Amino acid sequence: MSIPEIQKEIVEEFSMFDDWMQRYEYMIELGKSLPLIKEEYKTEDHIIKGCQSKVWVHAELEGDELVFTADSDAIITKGIIAILIRAFSHQKPRDIIEADTKFIDEIGLKEHLSPTRANGLVSMIKQLKLYAVAYQTQLN
């Protein structure tokens, strides 16, 4: 599936929930299914500096697709990164670079997208895209 198709699927899933509580419960569930980063990669190099929770992300190429693994010490943050990874993992670097992230807003998590919010979601997206740029250069 392409990134826009996956994003559409995620938006549809979230549209089934009536209230914030169900949405967050689902995010917590998603957090538990996050493809976890190997412990050896949980280093300073892999950390995304958010203010309040730690996030580690690792990326590697499988063929011409980029595969992400991650972890966080906060479960809601884990859920958010799980959603991002579901949309971006196993995709070509160029598609990741070009993808937009409006779907985060559409699934009712707009507040997490604010650059002033201290959870580093904006930094997370930036980091995933930076990985894509780096690997795209390698593929070229």
Place this chain on the structure above:
Amino acid sequence: MCVMEKTMLDIATIRKDFPILNRKVNGNPLVYFDNAATSQTPKQVIDTIVDYYSRYNANIHRGVHALAQEATEAYEGGRKKIQQFFNAAHAHEIIFTSGTTHSINLVANGFTAFVGKGDEILVSAMEHHSNIVPWQMLCERTGAVLKVIPMDQDGVLVMEEYENLLSDKTKLVVCNHVSNALGTINPIEEIIPMAHEVGAAVLVDGAQSSPHLKVDVQRLDVDFYTASAHKLYGPTGIGMLYGKQEWLKKLPPYQGGGEMIAEVTFAKTTYADLPYKFEAGTPNICGGIAFGAAIDYLNSIGLEAIDRYEHELLAYATEKLSRIEGMQFYGKAKQKTAVISFNIRGVHPYDMGTLLDKMGIAVRTGHHCAQPVMDFFQIPGTIRASFSFYNTKEEIDRFAEALERARQMLV
């Protein structure tokens, strides 16, 4: 009976003074428990701000016209109210600053002239970053050494260690009156004379104490004391530095500009008298006036009654929260203000803060700009609920229910 009546607060009436408390957040009535970060503003202060800009906005001190006179009187009137509130000997010992951080930087900068290589500055283990970093910068400039007064597991300073650290090398002792991260009230009435015995000056960060405790700078014999208006029901961007007259006279100016000069030629400038020597440029005129209005408001309620009621809230909340499974409190000092810093086993503070916000409850989560305190307890942060006199037991009930609901989602 008379005394009882005097100290009983009419919370329902008080709440009407704070328009923001009628707000809904995420569909729920706001419960505002982030008062240690900033307190809300009563309409008496908001009206003062509106009145200033509506009737007599003008630059102060220099103008001879009516508006300038009125603005000057109101601004200097604000300074007098602050002087009386902290019982300073002179109004010119009160320097308007942008807040506690500015106040501390002003003193730290001035002390470049008074400390040198090998001199020591003692700082407590429970300081806000704003009472650590300016002193580290001073040490870098001068070669002085920063030493830390340790605390114990309850979040209480170890006074024996403090005594051992004091020597004739000690030039300054800095600590907060109340810890923002833990709520601990530090024994400054012991800390100050001990420092003076070895000839050291003392700066006390009063950002967290001034909204709750009666502070008498003359009785304390403190050299410098700081406060931020936005933590005592005034606006942001204005605060004060109290300094003993003899210290303020010795301290060099912090910033150069208008207002702070006596005479300027290209050959030499002489500086204005106190307090203007430290108030370069057009000051936050409206802020100074509104700071005064906030003090009037606080006085109309009474610090004693506030302290009593806030402690009632603290005891009630501590009891309620201690029933929650996995509850871990940080800061168990016997003397503390109405601040509860805690974690719940298995829950990251950020997750809890996010879910509480969804339920309309505002708390602070994270390291509270006191990373050394978090490192001491080996935690990434805490959830901090800080109460004010406009909070109620009903709000604490809602808070406890919300915590339990979120805990069940997260654990």
